[in-house]
Amino acid sequence: WDGGDMERLPLLLKARGKCTTDHISMAGPWLRFRGHLDNISDNMFIGAVNAFTGDAGTGLDQLSGERDVAFPAIARHYKAEGARWVVVGDENYGEGSSREHAAMSPRHLGAGAVITRSFARIHESNLKKQGVLPLTFSDPGDYEKVLETDRVSLRGLDALAPDTPLAAVLQHEDGSEETFEVEHTLNAEQIAWFRAGSALNLLRDETP
Numbered sequence: 494w495d496g497g498d499m500e501r502l503p504l505l506l507k508a509r510g511k512c513t514t515d516h517i518s519m520a521g522p523w524l525r526f527r528g529h530l531d532n533i534s535d536n537m538f539i540g541a542v543n544a545f546t547g548d549a550g551t552g553l554d555q556l557s558g559e560r561d562v563a564f565p566a567i568a569r570h571y572k573a574e575g576a577r578w579v580v581v582g583d584e585n586y587g588e589g590s591s592r593e594h595a596a597m598s599p600r601h602l603g604a605g606a607v608i609t610r611s612f613a614r615i616h617e618s619n620l621k622k623q624g625v626l627p628l629t630f631s632d633p634g635d636y637e638k639v640l641e642t643d644r645v646s647l648r649g650l651d652a653l654a655p656d657t658p659l660a661a662v663l664q665h666e667d668g669s670e671e672t673f674e675v676e677h678t679l680n681a682e683q684i685a686w687f688r689a690g691s692a693l694n695l696l697r698d699e700t701p
Contacts, residue, residue: 494624494688497651498648499579499647502577502645502646503571503576503579504579504639504641504642505538505552505567505568505571505578506538506541506580506581507543507544507641508543509544510542511585512542513589514591514616515540515592517537517538517540517587518537518598520590530597530598536565538550548561552564553641554567554570555644565602568599568602568603569602578604579606579608579645580599580606580607581607581609582609582610583609584609584633585612585613587612588613596623596625597623599625600620600623605626606625606627606628607620607628608630609627611629611633621679622691622693623691624689626677627677628661629675629676631674631675631676638663638671642666645661646661648662653687655680659677660673660674
């Protein structure tokens with residue numbers, strides 16, 4: 494965390510319906526790469542259904558304007574340009590196995606936050622450990638406001654505290670904005686993980 498708010502992060506994905514850990518980080522033959530984070534990250538979101546197209550695994554690269562690009566390739570492009578990004582999810586996002594790569598790969602490729610209607614508990618915890626903000630819509634209906642070309646700002650991070658909501662701002666392509674409230678379940682220790690960039694970073698910094 495750089496000490497400021499997250500401003501104008503491009504939307505990588507708005508997932509529709511079920512988005513399990515296998516949709517986020519597919520298993521099968523990909524597991525041969527489980528010891529190589531960069532390689533296994535090429536499976537990130539390849540099973541997730543794009544809410545705007547109904548297709549799995551591809552979306553809009555906001556920086557290039559190209560459509561039907563694989564989500565890992567878009568994320569790598571954003572990361573190369575120094576842009577962190579946001580994912581929006583539906584109900585019980587991250588259900589299924591406790592697969593840590595479903596949180597590690599987004600963190601590795603530049604995720605700033607995941608905003609959902611609701612989380613599966615274990616995946617939410619894994620995102621916290623990776624320093625990625627897991628947020629939920631205070632009003633689940635705000636999910637419908639998110640458009641394909643939106644940029645997302647998250648404000649109030651300097652005052653991030655347990656049981657204190659944040660403001661999310663959708664910056665639409667036409668120049669209009671919509672602001673709504675998002676909630677989190679971070680406790681004081683988990684907020685320290687976020688500020689350090691991950692639980693492992695904090696442990697490293699605290700080790701003599």
